[in-house]
Amino acid sequence: MSKKKPAAGTNLLYQLIAEARSYDDVIVMGRGDPDFDTPAHIVAAAKQAMIHHQADVPPAAGLPALREAIADRVKRVNNIDVDPASEVVVTNGGQEALFLMVLAALGEGDEMIVPEPNYNTYADSLAFVGGVKVAVQTAHEANFRADPADVRAAISDKTRALLLVSPNNPAANVISPADMRVLVDIAIEHDLMILADDIYDLFVYDDFVHTSPASLPGGKERSLTLNALSKSYSMTGWRLGWIVGPADLMARVVALKAAISGGTSIIAQHAGIAALTGPQDAVEMMAAAYARRRRLVLDALDEMGMDYGLPQGGQFVFANIAFTGMDSAEVAQRILSEQHVLAYPGSAFSKERKDYLRMTFLQPEAQLVEGLRRMKLAMANLS
Amino acid sequence: MASQSKANILARHAANAALNIPLPAIAMRGARDLGADEPFYPLDERIIAGAADAMESGQTHYVDVPGIPPLREAIAEHLNADSGTSWGSANILVTAGMQEARFLTTQIIGAQYASIAVPAVAHPGLRKALGLKRREVLSLPDEPERGFLPTLEGIAAALENGCRLLYLESPSRLSGAVYSASQVARIADLLAQHDAAAIWDAGLARWVADGCSSLAAQAQESVAVIGEAWHGSGLGAWLVGAIAAPTDWIAPMQSQKQIMAICTSTASQYAALAASEIIGETQQQRLAQMHAQRAAAVVLAGELGLDILPGAAENLLALRLDASGRGKLAEAGIDFAAGEDFGAPDTIRLNIGAATIAALETLA
Numbered sequence: 001m002s003k004k005k006p007a008a009g010t011n012l013l014y015q016l017i018a019e020a021r022s023y024d025d026v027i028v029m030g031r032g033d034p035d036f037d038t039p040a041h042i043v044a045a046a047k048q049a050m051i052h053h054q055a056d057v058p059p060a061a062g063l064p065a066l067r068e069a070i071a072d073r074v075k076r077v078n079n080i081d082v083d084p085a086s087e088v089v090v091t092n093g094g095q096e097a098l099f100l101m102v103l104a105a106l107g108e109g110d111e112m113i114v115p116e117p118n119y120n121t122y123a124d125s126l127a128f129v130g131g132v133k134v135a136v137q138t139a140h141e142a143n144f145r146a147d148p149a150d151v152r153a154a155i156s157d158k159t160r161a162l163l164l165v166s167p168n169n170p171a172a173n174v175i176s177p178a179d180m181r182v183l184v185d186i187a188i189e190h191d192l193m194i195l196a197d198d199i200y201d202l203f204v205y206d207d208f209v210h211t212s213p214a215s216l217p218g219g220k221e222r223s224l225t226l227n228a229l230s231k232s233y234s235m236t237g238w239r240l241g242w243i244v245g246p247a248d249l250m251a252r253v254v255a256l257k258a259a260i261s262g263g264t265s266i267i268a269q270h271a272g273i274a275a276l277t278g279p280q281d282a283v284e285m286m287a288a289a290y291a292r293r294r295r296l297v298l299d300a301l302d303e304m305g306m307d308y309g310l311p312q313g314g315q316f317v318f319a320n321i322a323f324t325g326m327d328s329a330e331v332a333q334r335i336l337s338e339q340h341v342l343a344y345p346g347s348a349f350s351k352e353r354k355d356y357l358r359m360t361f362l363q364p365e366a367q368l369v370e371g372l373r374r375m376k377l378a379m380a381n382l383s
Numbered sequence: 384m385a386s387q388s389k390a391n392i393l394a395r396h397a398a399n400a401a402l403n404i405p406l407p408a409i410a411m412r413g414a415r416d417l418g419a420d421e422p423f424y425p426l427d428e429r430i431i432a433g434a435a436d437a438m439e440s441g442q443t444h445y446v447d448v449p450g451i452p453p454l455r456e457a458i459a460e461h462l463n464a465d466s467g468t469s470w471g472s473a474n475i476l477v478t479a480g481m482q483e484a485r486f487l488t489t490q491i492i493g494a495q496y497a498s499i500a501v502p503a504v505a506h507p508g509l510r511k512a513l514g515l516k517r518r519e520v521l522s523l524p525d526e527p528e529r530g531f532l533p534t535l536e537g538i539a540a541a542l543e544n545g546c547r548l549l550y551l552e553s554p555s556r557l558s559g560a561v562y563s564a565s566q567v568a569r570i571a572d573l574l575a576q577h578d579a580a581a582i583w584d585a586g587l588a589r590w591v592a593d594g595c596s597s598l599a600a601q602a603q604e605s606v607a608v609i610g611e612a613w614h615g616s617g618l619g620a621w622l623v624g625a626i627a628a629p630t631d632w633i634a635p636m637q638s639q640k641q642i643m644a645i646c647t648s649t650a651s652q653y654a655a656l657a658a659s660e661i662i663g664e665t666q667q668q669r670l671a672q673m674h675a676q677r678a679a680a681v682v683l684a685g686e687l688g689l690d691i692l693p694g695a696a697e698n699l700l701a702l703r704l705d706a707s708g709r710g711k712l713a714e715a716g717i718d719f720a721a722g723e724d725f726g727a728p729d730t731i732r733l734n735i736g737a738a739t740i741a742a743l744e745t746l747a
Contacts (some may be wrong), residue, residue: 014448031445038443046650054426057419057620058411092479092644098644107395124642143616160388187695191655222386236445237649239479248393255402259511261407262482265648266620267434333482 009120010104012348016332020328020342027371029359030332030342032169032315035367036234036289037259038271038274045274046267056266062242063269069276070242078198080225086247089254090272092265092339093239094199094228099125100260101224104253105193110160112195115146117350119197119320121366130324133161137352140309140320144171148182155190156351162187164213165197167204167313170349170358174208174312184219194223199241202232202283203290204313212243224253231315232283233275236271238268290315293361293368300372304379315360320347324382331382332357336383345382400512404507407732409480409722410619417733417742418720419733420481420506420556421611421619422698424669426654431615434658442649448641449633450477450625451652455657458612458625465588466597468608470627475689477612477655479647480622483588484609485637486512488582488626489550492607494520495581496548497581502542504726508558521546530560530693530701530726535569549579552596554587557725557732558701559694561588564596571601573628579605585647586610586624586714590698592670604629615669617696620712623647623655673697684742697735704731708746715745 013030020026049056052257058064064084071084082088091097098121106112108130115124116135126133134154138144151162164183166175175183187194201210214223228241243253257263294311301308301319307317321331328345335341346356363371396402408416411423450453455472474691478484489512493499498519501509513520521541523533532555541549551570552668553562562570574581581598583606590596599606626636640646674697681700684691690703701722704712705739709731712719717738722730732740 011638014641026442032422033445037441038438043435043438045441046438050426050434050654052615053447055423057410060406076564092648094645095641095645104396105391108625121642128639142619160392171484190387193386193388204412236444237443237646239644239646240649246389249389250401255396258482258513259402260483260643261479261622262406262508263480263620263622264478265622265651266651267654268648271433271650311700348540350680372708373538 009348010067010124012329013344014341018337019336023340023376025225025341026121026340027363027374028342029345029363029371030294032231032362033233033236033361034131034234034286034315034362035364036286038233038238040233041278042233042271042274043254044318045278046271050267050272053270054310058263058266058269060263061096061254063273066090066269066273069273070244073276077097077201080212080220080244080246083247087244087250089243089250090269091241091243091257091262092261094226094230095121096261097226097228097241097243098197099124100253100256101195102126102131103129103256104249105161105195105224111158112154112161112163113151113154113159115165115168115173116355117346117356118163118165120349121165128313131160135350137174138171138305140318143312144168145174145179146180146319148186151183152186159190159192161193161195163195163283166210167200168206169200169314170316170344171309171315171318172202172206172311173309174210177209177211180211180213181216184213184216184220185347187219187222191224194219196223196225198225200259200314201227203287203289203315205294205311208312210313222247229272229275234286235271235275239265240268281286290361293365296365296368297359297372300376304376315362316358318356318358318382320355321357326382327354328357334382335378339378341378343370384440400508400518404511405724406507406511414659414736414738415716416718417736417738418718419734422734422736424615424617426617430657431660432652433450433453433681434654434682435676437653440649442653444650445487446646446649448646450475450647454652454659457582459627459658462608464628468597468603468627469598472633473630474627474633476626476633477652478626478640479626479644481609481611481624482508482512484624484626485509487639488607488609489513491636491639492515492582493548494576494630496557498546499548500546501550501551502531502533503689504557505552506726507548514663530555530558531669532560532562535566538570539573542573542579547579547687549581551581551598552584554591554694554696555729556584556587557722557730559587559649559690559696561695561701563589567598567656568601568669570598574602576656581605582607582609584609586614587696587698588616589666590670590673590696592674592697599627613662616662618651618654618658621651621654623651639739670697673735676739678744680735680739684719687746688742689746692730699732699734700739701730701732703729705729711745712742715742717742717745
């Protein structure tokens with residue numbers, strides 16, 4: 001039924017993951033899965049819920065108590081005011097939130113402006129609805145900043161939405177408050193929907209500042225904003241995320257959610273309540289660890305003489321490997337096969353990024369040091 | 384200033400009637416909730432231990448898109464034991480509940496075919512899943528007196544007219560009616576004759592006392608089986624479902640699963656795994672209890688002159704009921720599944736449980 005094609009995009013990543021599993025000594029600097037386990041108090045709360053909340057049956061939009069906690073969180077962290085009853089929908093992780101946002105906002109032939117490089121699933125979701133990605137290219141020399149002038153120039157009469165992922169994955173750029181203001185104004189001027197992905201909003205480094213477009217004047221009524229607990233609470237396996245947005249659009253989001261999955265695991269939702277309403281020191285500890293690891297990775301890349309966009313946020317660095325003269329898929333394959341280090345090829349994120357690798361800081365420091373040592377050996381062989 | 388773009392989006396979605404179809408609750412929210420898709424049973428402490436132990440030992444990270452290997456293996460083994468198939472774990476994709484299984488099969492297998500023929504009366508989740516993308520959907524004629532199962536003549540006609548993909552429920556999600564072994568054999572013959580394929584919803588099969596013939600047992604290379612893991616185990620709101628299908632169908636569905644969810648919640652998967660190991664212990668007891676409750680409900684409904692639809696699944700009872708009867712149930716605070724949401728007006732579906740008799744008594 002399906003024709004065999006060379007692995008690309010997400011499939012390429014899964015092929016590499018599968019090979020990585022075959023090495024006992026592999027060091028994974030690819031997948032965005034934090035090495036920390038979910039904090040113990042969250043697991044304990046989930047266990048209590050298994051015992052005491054067996055008869056809870058959430059509506060498709062999610063448990064009311066969780067939606068309240070999400071509304072509190074987006075007000076506190078993102079300065080977005082939402083009504084938990086009508087403007088919050090709980091999802092099976094950030095990934096389902098992403099898919100739902102695209103499904104809700106775009107239809108066949110609609111164009112979405114996507115600053116590149118970007119998380120590959122946006123293109124996959126857009127393809128599902130028959131939408132068209134209009135890429136706005138960025139450069140590592142400018143720390144992958146999307147110039148609002150370039151965004152404006154890319155708008156056509158078919159443009160319906162603007163994707164703003166900040167901190168960006170894989171480029172780790174944080175959209176500055178000033179740029180965000182201009183981008184929201186452009187969206188208002190051209191009557192575009194904004195799809196905002198804030199999943200890394202708690203991981204911003206140095207003096208960079210995260211700004212949610214929905215927090216700005218005129219932003220909320222045209223923005224769907226996703227987030228999830230996967231990265232911030234190390235809860236990737238639980239699959240718990242959310243979308244917030246204006247009530248009229250969110251009514252459609254919940255209808256779409258009912259059509260694709262019907263609901264979200266009750267036990268993940270109780271774990272989510274514990275995460276959002278309980279102690280936050282584990283999040284602070286993880287953020288501090290990522291900041292240290294980021295420095296360690298950047299120092300190693302500097303030693304290797306590699307160029308990269310400064311990771312202003314997120315949990316990874318997008319480094320240039322043009323000096324190898326090889327395609328990133330081939331470089332990632334060789335690093336994996338020869339040194340047992342998994343890094344993601346840039347080509348999996350965008351076909352224009354064949355000369356980049358994404359490396360995460362999601363391993364304990366000792367492992368990162370060893371991974372970088374091996375990477376150095378691999379790069380020496382390649383250059 | 385009002386946004387024209389947003390208005391256009393809202394108008395586009397409003398025009399999609401499928402999105403507005405209400406769904407029954409995933410699981411019973413209380414003793415008088417007789418409209419939900421799954422009965423409520425307290426969780427066995429071993430299921431809780433299975434999930435909690437996994438979480439406490441650090442199984443809180445992403446897992447394989449198609450599901451954790453032991454759960455896939457367990458699902459394959461259960462299907463094979465119950466229905467005579469020979470699935471392996473590579474044939475299994477774990478989903479975030481039954482609706483995701485409907486969505487993935489109808490959208491991804493459906494995309495390989497020009498049209499899909501579906502029962503005129505089916506779970507409303509089917510029309511919702513199909514409604515997300517424009518494609519030709521043919522409605523299979525049914526017989527209300529046979530529990531709204533599509534007729535074999537209707538299936539044959541759809542195939543003769545060029546349709547190559549069927550979606551069938553056995554047991555029916557509304558009435559619990561099932562195709563007999565000879566009817567299933569005939570459908571398998573029709574598939575072979577027309578080089579056609581089928582999506583076979585067998586989620587309620589475990590509630591048929593004498594067993595339920597599976598189309599996959601006779602046409603495994605052209606059938607995808609979907610269902611909950613496990614219906615009635617108390618895990619309804621934990622949302623674990625499964626698809627069993629040939630591997631060349633699993634691959635594109637796995638890609639789509641990655642796009643829309645990455646994987647199914649690990650806590651839910653480990654709970655389903657623990658449930659798989661003990662489900663046989665409670666099955667016969669629950670089935671016998673439901674059989675007795677359903678038989679009593681049928682007798683009472685007969686005495687009340689209610690028109691009962693035939694069904695073999697012991698977990699539900701479908702009957703004709705007019706607005707006055709529905710009003711009485713509503714006044715008594717009893718929830719039911721409305722047949723019109725399934726495509727069968729003037730019909731309701733009641734879960735079988737301790738409150739079913741009380742519900743019928745309100746109609747006296």
